[in-house]
Amino acid sequence: MVLVKRIVLDVLKPHQPNALEFSQTIAAACNDCQVHLTVLEMDENTETVEVVITGNAIKFDDIQLAISDMGGSLHSIDQVEVQSETNDA
Amino acid sequence: MGLLDKVIFLLRITQTNDIVRRYFVVNGFDGALTMMGLIIGFLVSTPADLTVIINACLGAAIALGMSGFSSAYISESAERKRALGKLEDAMIQDLHESAHGEASRWVPLLIALVNGLAPLVISLLILMPLWLSKSGFLLPLPPLYAAIIVALFLVFLLGLFIGHIAKISWLRSGIQTLLVAALTAAMIFLVARY
Numbered sequence: 653m654v655l656v657k658r659i660v661l662d663v664l665k666p667h668q669p670n671a672l673e674f675s676q677t678i679a680a681a682c683n684d685c686q687v688h689l690t691v692l693e694m695d696e697n698t699e700t701v702e703v704v705i706t707g708n709a710i711k712f713d714d715i716q717l718a719i720s721d722m723g724g725s726l727h728s729i730d731q732v733e734v735q736s737e738t739n740d741a
Numbered sequence: 742m743g744l745l746d747k748v749i750f751l752l753r754i755t756q757t758n759d760i761v762r763r764y765f766v767v768n769g770f771d772g773a774l775t776m777m778g779l780i781i782g783f784l785v786s787t788p789a790d791l792t793v794i795i796n797a798c799l800g801a802a803i804a805l806g807m808s809g810f811s812s813a814y815i816s817e818s819a820e821r822k823r824a825l826g827k828l829e830d831a832m833i834q835d836l837h838e839s840a841h842g843e844a845s846r847w848v849p850l851l852i853a854l855v856n857g858l859a860p861l862v863i864s865l866l867i868l869m870p871l872w873l874s875k876s877g878f879l880l881p882l883p884p885l886y887a888a889i890i891v892a893l894f895l896v897f898l899l900g901l902f903i904g905h906i907a908k909i910s911w912l913r914s915g916i917q918t919l920l921v922a923a924l925t926a927a928m929i930f931l932v933a934r935y
Contacts, residue, residue: 666828666841668754697831723839725832 656710658733661703665724671701674722678703681718682710702730748851751844755821757852762906764856768809769899770918772860774925775801776867777892781926784885785933791884795871802864810857817849867892889926896922 665674675689685707693700705715719726742750752758779801783794825845829836836842870887874880880887897915904914 664832666754666832668756669750669840695831697828721839723828723832723836723841725834 653737654734655708655737656712656732656734657708658704658706658731659710659712659715659729660731661705661715661719662727662730663701663703663719663724664698664727665701665719665722666698669722671699674701674724675703677722678705678715678718681714682707684708685710700727751840751848752851754840755824755844755848757848760817761852761855764809764813764852765859766899766903766906768805768856769859769863770896771809772802772805772863773867773892773896773899774922775805775860776864777889777896777922778925778929780867780885780888780892781929782933784889785930791871791875794885795868795875798864798868798871802861802868805864806857806861808857809860810853813856814849814853817852821845821849863895866895893919893922 669677671689671691675687679685679687682705685705688704688706690702690704691699692702703719716726752761776798779798780794783789783797822845825836825841828841867888870880870882870884870891874884874887882890897919900915900918901911903918904911907914
């Protein structure tokens with residue numbers, strides 16, 4: 653089984669919800685995750701942010717859904733860290 | 742997310758909290774002064790049956806409520822659609838399924854409800870002494886005077902609320918709105934006399 657441990661996303665989002673609410677919603681969407689958000693660029697209506705998510709088993713689909721629910725648009729997946737796990741059972 | 746949290750979230754992302762507050766005060770004030778004006782009008786006219794007064798005031802209250810609801814809904818729907826379109830252009834994507842799309846559908850309704858209910862509820866509260874008197878309750882004052890006192894009290898409360906928002910002296914703000922109501926009453930008495 654391959655588990656996603658860390659993922660870096662480039663996201664375009666509206667100003668609202670703000671960075672805090674945006675990262676809180678992402679954190680709520682994935683179990684036991686740590687979210688680190690950096691605003692890279694500000695425009696009149698939008699902002700480009702870098703979202704770094706670290707966790708034990710990140711479910712990418714849940715994160716993507718949370719981002720689009722808040723009106724964000726995932727531009728690219730910039731970094732990924734995955735780990736395979738041997739199934740002893 | 743609970744219903745109240747959802748409402749707060751939608752108002753926050755559309756940054757319409759202040760619009761809701763403003764509509765509540767403006768239309769609430771409108772309702773209170775309209776009812777007070779009508780009641781003073783009846784007071785200075787040939788004495789009329791309480792049922793006639795209640796029906797006339799109730800008609801005005803419902804019209805104020807409907808007017809507030811429909812006008813706010815139409816204007817806010819247009820504003821929200823425009824804002825969503827602008828955001829969609831900036832994001833280069835359809836946002837109808839996102840929180841912003843949801844907000845553009847629900848926020849106009851929320852604002853319209855506040856705008857419609859504020860004058861209606863305030864008017865109904867002002868009419869309470871008239872209903873109580875008609876139902877046989879003994880009031881310490883004649884019902885029309887009691888209704889005017891309720892109207893003045895509600896206007897004062899709206900003033901306190903404005904003071905609380907503006908973070909200025911609550912009492913001063915309450916007295917200011919009370920003075921506006923007193924001036925309105927004086928003008929009606931004056932016009933009715935001459």
